[in-house]
Amino acid sequence: MSTSKPKPKSKASRTASSKKPLIYGAGVVLAAALLGFVSYRATAPDHSGSSASSESSSSSSSPSSGADATTDPDAGVYPELAKLARRDAGDKLAQGRADAPVVLIEYADFKCSYCGKFARDTEPALVKKYVDDGTLRIEWRNFPIFGAESEAAARAAWAAGQQGRFWQFHRAAYAEGAKEKGFGKDRLKELAEQAGVADLDRFARDADSSAASAAVSKDQEQGYGIGATSTPSFLINGRPIAGAQPMETFTQAIEAAAEKARTTEDAKGDGNARGAEGGTK
Numbered sequence: 001m002s003t004s005k006p007k008p009k010s011k012a013s014r015t016a017s018s019k020k021p022l023i024y025g026a027g028v029v030l031a032a033a034l035l036g037f038v039s040y041r042a043t044a045p046d047h048s049g050s051s052a053s054s055e056s057s058s059s060s061s062s063p064s065s066g067a068d069a070t071t072d073p074d075a076g077v078y079p080e081l082a083k084l085a086r087r088d089a090g091d092k093l094a095q096g097r098a099d100a101p102v103v104l105i106e107y108a109d110f111k112c113s114y115c116g117k118f119a120r121d122t123e124p125a126l127v128k129k130y131v132d133d134g135t136l137r138i139e140w141r142n143f144p145i146f147g148a149e150s151e152a153a154a155r156a157a158w159a160a161g162q163q164g165r166f167w168q169f170h171r172a173a174y175a176e177g178a179k180e181k182g183f184g185k186d187r188l189k190e191l192a193e194q195a196g197v198a199d200l201d202r203f204a205r206d207a208d209s210s211a212a213s214a215a216v217s218k219d220q221e222q223g224y225g226i227g228a229t230s231t232p233s234f235l236i237n238g239r240p241i242a243g244a245q246p247m248e249t250f251t252q253a254i255e256a257a258a259e260k261a262r263t264t265e266d267a268k269g270d271g272n273a274r275g276a277e278g279g280t281k
Contacts, residue, residue: 082238092161096137101261107143110153119174159206168195
């Protein structure tokens with residue numbers, strides 16, 4: 001996981017990010033503090049005397065260093081954060097049913113090594129296990145924190161999405177060794193070709209458009225607003241998780257959220273049934 005703190009790149013972005021947490025309310029301020037804390041814990045330097053870098057240390061952290069891995073469906077869950085799921089069936093940067101009981105929101109940067117690790121090692125397994133059976137929806141949020149190339153890659157990914165090729169671009173950009181080649185203009189075009197983007201001229205126009213900048217800024221400011229301090233950061237039905245944690249951490253959080261959703265739905269069904277019985281008396 002990245003150890004760098006996000007820094008807005010423009011005056012407008014700085015102004016917006018300074019105000020954004022106020023929009024979500026006190027509950028989210030508390031959750032933002034938690035996410036910031038676990039994000040720090042997941043990237044904190046190892047003072048045990050090991051010569052390994054803090055980045056290497058964070059990649060092998062236990063689940064507890066980056067998330068409260070628990071089967072309790074209510075522990076560490078913030079309803080205000082759950083409301084950040086867009087559930088827009090037309091969202092080009094999402095996969096899975098819009099009405100899936102569990103939504104995983106991912107805040108990530110294409111230049112982040114640990115985002116790539118999650119994309120290669122964990123996300124495909126989550127898709128196969130939970131997205132394909134309708135349990136999980138994954139919503140991407142562009143959260144560029146490594147400067148101009150990060151932002152250019154985010155806009156390019158959004159542009160690929162306008163032609164229905166976001167996840168293919170995502171896979172190409174996070175392939176082993178792809179980050180080391182950089183994200184200059186020619187390289188982004190090459191990635192778009194690999195992703196099967198049909199109209200490369202439109203891709204270039206879309207990537208440079210004000211619409212792309214606005215979409216990336218919207219995602220970025222949401223990340224700042226919830227207190228994300230590193231990438232990748234996640235929300236699973238309002239439960240914050242920081243870092244490319246082991247598969248087990250995500251599995252526990254998803255299954256706890258799914259169980260809570262089933263219980264809530266069953267309770268609604270029982271309530272409706274009792275109401276209908278009462279109305280027939």
